[in-house]
Amino acid sequence: MLRILHQIFRTGIVTEPLPSAVEAEIEGTGARLEEAVRRRFCRSLTIRQVDAGSCNGCELEIHAINNPIYNCERFGIHFTASPRFADMLLVTGPVSRNMEIALRRTYNATPAPKLVVAVGDCGYNGGIFGENYASLGGVGKIIPVDVYIHGCPPTPAAILRGILRAVEK
Amino acid sequence: MTTLNNTITSAFGGDAKQDTGQYPTPPIPPFDKGGAGGVTAYQVPREWFVNVAKVMKTADARLVAEWATDESPFGRGFGIYACYAKDSEYLIVKTYTPLEDPAFPSLTKKFVSAYRFERQMKSLMGVVPVGHPDLRPWIKHEDWPEDAYPLRKTFDASKPMPRVKGEYPFIKAEGEGVYEIPVGPVHAGIIEPGHFRFQAVGEDIINLEERLGYVHKGIEKRFETLSWKEGARLAGRVSGDSTVAHSLAYCRAVEATSPFIPLHEGDRGRLPERAEWLRALMLERERIANHLGDLGGICNDVAFAFLLYQFSILKEKLLRTNHKIFGHRFMMDRIIPGGVTVDISKDAKEEILAEMDWLTNEFERLVTIYDENPSLEDRVRDAGILTPEKAKELGVVGFVARASGQNIDCRIQNPFPPYNIIVPKITVLQSGDVHARAWVRIEEIRESIRIVRAILYGLPDGDITVKFNPPSPDKAGFAVVEGWRGEIVYWIHSGALGEINRCMVRDPSSVNWIALEQSIHGNIVPDFPLCNKSFNQSYSGNDL
Ligand code: SF4
Numbered sequence: 001m002l003r004i005l006h007q008i009f010r011t012g013i014v015t016e017p018l019p020s021a022v023e024a025e026i027e028g029t030g031a032r033l034e035e036a037v038r039r040r041f042c043r044s045l046t047i048r049q050v051d052a053g054s055c056n057g058c059e060l061e062i063h064a065i066n067n068p069i070y071n072c073e074r075f076g077i078h079f080t081a082s083p084r085f086a087d088m089l090l091v092t093g094p095v096s097r098n099m100e101i102a103l104r105r106t107y108n109a110t111p112a113p114k115l116v117v118a119v120g121d122c123g124y125n126g127g128i129f130g131e132n133y134a135s136l137g138g139v140g141k142i143i144p145v146d147v148y149i150h151g152c153p154p155t156p157a158a159i160l161r162g163i164l165r166a167v168e169k
Numbered sequence: 170m171t172t173l174n175n176t177i178t179s180a181f182g183g184d185a186k187q188d189t190g191q192y193p194t195p196p197i198p199p200f201d202k203g204g205a206g207g208v209t210a211y212q213v214p215r216e217w218f219v220n221v222a223k224v225m226k227t228a229d230a231r232l233v234a235e236w237a238t239d240e241s242p243f244g245r246g247f248g249i250y251a252c253y254a255k256d257s258e259y260l261i262v263k264t265y266t267p268l269e270d271p272a273f274p275s276l277t278k279k280f281v282s283a284y285r286f287e288r289q290m291k292s293l294m295g296v297v298p299v300g301h302p303d304l305r306p307w308i309k310h311e312d313w314p315e316d317a318y319p320l321r322k323t324f325d326a327s328k329p330m331p332r333v334k335g336e337y338p339f340i341k342a343e344g345e346g347v348y349e350i351p352v353g354p355v356h357a358g359i360i361e362p363g364h365f366r367f368q369a370v371g372e373d374i375i376n377l378e379e380r381l382g383y384v385h386k387g388i389e390k391r392f393e394t395l396s397w398k399e400g401a402r403l404a405g406r407v408s409g410d411s412t413v414a415h416s417l418a419y420c421r422a423v424e425a426t427s428p429f430i431p432l433h434e435g436d437r438g439r440l441p442e443r444a445e446w447l448r449a450l451m452l453e454r455e456r457i458a459n460h461l462g463d464l465g466g467i468c469n470d471v472a473f474a475f476l477l478y479q480f481s482i483l484k485e486k487l488l489r490t491n492h493k494i495f496g497h498r499f500m501m502d503r504i505i506p507g508g509v510t511v512d513i514s515k516d517a518k519e520e521i522l523a524e525m526d527w528l529t530n531e532f533e534r535l536v537t538i539y540d541e542n543p544s545l546e547d548r549v550r551d552a553g554i555l556t557p558e559k560a561k562e563l564g565v566v567g568f569v570a571r572a573s574g575q576n577i578d579c580r581i582q583n584p585f586p587p588y589n590i591i592v593p594k595i596t597v598l599q600s601g602d603v604h605a606r607a608w609v610r611i612e613e614i615r616e617s618i619r620i621v622r623a624i625l626y627g628l629p630d631g632d633i634t635v636k637f638n639p640p641s642p643d644k645a646g647f648a649v650v651e652g653w654r655g656e657i658v659y660w661i662h663s664g665a666l667g668e669i670n671r672c673m674v675r676d677p678s679s680v681n682w683i684a685l686e687q688s689i690h691g692n693i694v695p696d697f698p699l700c701n702k703s704f705n706q707s708y709s710g711n712d713l
Contacts, residue, residue, distance in 0.1 A: 003538050004475060009687050048360045053384045054421035055709045057409025057499060062359050063462075064488070067481040086217060098310050098383045098712075102354050128403050133319055133330045134387030153409065155498065 020122060022157055027067040029160050037076035041087055045077050045167060048086035048110065050076040050079045052103045052139065053129075054093030057153040058120040062090065064156040072160065075152045083107075088166065094126035094135040095142045107143045115166045121152045128152075173253060174209055177221065177226045184195050185211045185221070191645040191662070206254075206649045210261040218249060218264045219274035219418045223489075226279045230255040231564045231577075234658050234675040235276065235286035237294040239322045241268055242665050243432075243643060249273045250673075252647075252658070257582040261647065261660075266296060275301040282564040282680050293389075294320040301690070306477040308712055311335035319390050320671075326390050342368040342376045350694065354383045361708035365697075372471055372693040377686045385712040391578075392672035397423055397506055398641050398670060404659070405501050407674055408710035413455040414652025415710075416504040417448055419672070421585070421648035424642035441632040444508035447585040450624045452498045453617040456653040457528075460610040460617075463705050467607050468539065470699040471548040483528060490524055503634040505638030512662045514689015518625050525618050532618075547602040553700030555688040556601055565684045567644035567677045569704060572609045573601035579651040591623045601688070603703040612652075626706050642667050654678065655708065676710030 037045045049062055065072045080086055083106045095103055107116070108148065118139035122129040128135035139145050146169060147161030177185050188210040213221055230253040238248035250263045255683045266273055275298035276283040287298035288307035289362065297320035298304075306313070312332045319432070321324055347368055361438035364380040387408055392400055402565035404419030405412040424440065465480030488498040495503055496519045503510050513521075539545065555565070557574030570577050578595050580588045598605040640663040655677035664670030685704045692700060 003541065005533075007479065007534060007538060008475070024386060047545060047647055051359075051361050051384070053386055054361070055404065055406040055409035056361055056707065057412065057501070059359055059361065060410060060462075060499070064485060067485050068478045069485045072250060089435075092384060093384065095384050096384050096712075098385050099354065102383070104363065106355055116431070118650075121576075128399075129330075129386045129391060132326045132387045132391060133317075133328065133387050134390075136329055151497075152406075152501065155492075 003009060014127075018118075026070060026157050028162060029157065029164055032076070033075040033164045033167065038166065040167055041076070043076050045163075046080045047088045047090050047163075048076060048080055048083045048085050048106065049090045050103060050106050052083070052091050052093045052099045052142075053096030053123060053135065054120065056090035057124070060079060061153045062092070062119065062155050063157060065159055070156050070160065071097065075160075077163065083109040084111065084112070086110050088117060088161075088163070089143075090117050090119055091139045092119045092123055093139075094122040094129045094131075094137055095139055097134050097136055100136060103139075103142055115147075115169075116143055116145045117147045117162055117166050119149045119153060119162070121150060124148045124150060130161060171228070173225065173230055173255050173258050174229060176224055177211055177260065177262070180224045180252030181213065181221070181401075181405070184217070185262075186191075188212050188261075191643060193368050195325050196315065202658065208259040208261055209543065210263065210645070212263050212265075215249075215264045215266060215273060216403065218251070218262070219276060219279070219622045221262050222251065222276040223278040225260075228255060230260075232276065232280035232286075232565075233259065233656070234660070234679075235290065236660065236673040236675075237284055237296045237320070237392075238289045238662060238671045238673075239294065239320060240265070240662075240668070240670075241322055247271050247317060248294060249290075250660070252660070254582070256485050259583065259647070259649065267543050270298050271296040273297070274299055277301050277420075280564065281562055283685070285679065292318075292547050294318055305338060308385050309383055311337045319387060324390075326387065331465065335378060339366050339380070340376065340378050344370075344379060346370045347375065363708050367694060367697070369694055370694070371479045371552050374689050374692055374694055376687045377697075379682055379686055381682065381708060382712050384709050387708075388713040389674060390467065392669050395669060397637075397669065400672065401505050402502055404672075404674070406505075407713065408678075409499065409501075409708040410459055410677055410707070411455065411652045411654060411676075411710065412499050412501045413448075413451045413504065414657050415674075415676075416502070417452060418648050418650035418652075418657045418659045419661075420504055420506045421650065422646040422661045423640065424637070424646070425648055426644040426646035426661070426663065427455065427638045439635075441635055442586055442629040443512075443631040444535075444633045444635075445572070445632060446628050447509045447511075447513065448504055448598070449587050449591075450513075450621060451495065451503060452650070452652070453620050453624070455488065455500065456493060457614050457617045457621075459482050459653040461487070462533075462612050463702070464539075464607060464610055466702045466705070467549070467699065468545065470702050471545050473542065474547055476539060478536060483531055483535075487524070487528070490521065497633070505634070505637075508632070512633045518628070522622065522625055525622055529615075529618055532614060539607075539611075546548065546604070548696075548699065549607060550600075550602055552603040552696050553688045553692055553703060554600070554602045555684050557599060559687055560601065560684065563680065563687065564683050565655075567651075568606060568609045568613065568678075569684055570596050570655065573606035574599045579656050581645050587624060587627065590627070591620055593620060602642075603699060606703040639663075639667055652677065654710075655681065656707075674713060676707055678706035678708075678711040681706050682711055
């Protein structure tokens, strides 16, 4: 137990700005996010993530925005297990034909008004997987999308920026 | 010691023909052990396909992969392939079936891993494993038309697969008090989709059946529309967390088909050593980052979020260094046929060395906390046991295998530079529980840190690319690479115009997923997330 306390003490607050342009940018994005979330979503933006066929690369970066360095919770962003509580769907991947129905169901189960953010080049137009018998292409082909976040995968900072664009819309 | 090579020739004599047409002879250095990528290939008559399996089983070989090709452009019908391995030897056995009679004898009586391989072959290529007891579709979903076989050359892949009515018959356990819990495909957390069906009595799981294929994107078919260079990008997206390992395995398979064009006199016509070493550097960094993430995930699933945060900080810092030095957080697209796209400067080298010192320090502190925490230990010990016997029977690979007594790691068994010089120390544990799978990762992080340092100290000077020579028509290439999850296998075949005719991908997950099913019996339902995390197999790599 002592070791744990010691480690906590040593680690300090890692979300403090590290000396880099990225950090400054995240702080900037974060402040605006916090403000928008406060104004439009009563301080709490609840996100349901849906992997509609991704390679898992985008998921890794979405995980990263939850890590203590980006710590998106401090801006009022929470991830939820149920689409019924979600304000936003964060969808990755080209939509695979075998996930199409599950994606539509999740969308329908999310209460209106709902925001849909498509993450990654795949979410935009299918990326390298393109369109074929099994990959239906971008998320917008299946459900209405509010904001696209480009990148393969987009960096955590880019994901935060994309979420901001959606809530400021 | 009898090799698989000797075994097959002594059992079948001249009827097992060594295939020298598709694989270059003499082998391209440094693959001087067999044909391409240290593999030998044989062709046998169709009825003997299973007899070879019998002989291989007796010789204690493992079934690495089984796949089918459509070689009708060459007038050869369907090719049916099986790859076996024992110690450092890989051996491919193939046979052909006519297009109008695409049947072959099933290997399921000999090898458990053949179950899913052959269901997949049937589902996607429409070749029929005769004697297979379970021909439900795999990867293919029940709402695809029965006769839609996307890997056949006659299949029009440009239109979405139509939907038909169909139901997937799950295996049912019956008895008093048995109830069913279906989970997924969309899960609670930020993870990939898949369906799990539990049958339980009270809290105890008596059966688990996985049903995957949700993220099937038609990757193998997609390869056939790409150039060899673009293929490396696609390989790097088969499973995003293993982008380095997959693109490396793909490139090595492609490179195995044809010698490089010597740039000047005395050029060995092979990959520059510096490129090989940089590839290994990235591979080890990928291993460290993913293992760190997994350790955090395992701790989180036993309600020890503190360590999740700590491990994820370490991982994040490594990714940032990747971004700074290699230009991408996961090092995607840095490995191409013929070399790598980034070199590292002297400063970068110093920076990575310093980072490794820092990492060792921080990591060891966390390991001590992990190791000294009794409530954590309580949960991870004896949970989700995969016994060494089961592991061997199932033919699992990677840390899952090593946590269950199997001494396999293709950095040892099929080394390429620098692993022939910097030999990894392999940790093998026997208990096969969640703890063992976590602890093997801990040891592998330590070892990878050592390897990263050794690579940087010994990094040879020279070029980082060489002019890559695309394969000529009808050539095959094979490669295995030990990614962080385990052995990744690629087999490629060039078409009549030298294009990609077939690219077979076998992620470790294709053989390891079934081990999760097998290790969960007798555990309680609430322990499933923890057990699952300790395996952490890829959905995308499995579903393709
Ligand atoms: S955008 Fe890139 S990282 Fe994201 S799912 Fe597609 S291939 Fe993977």
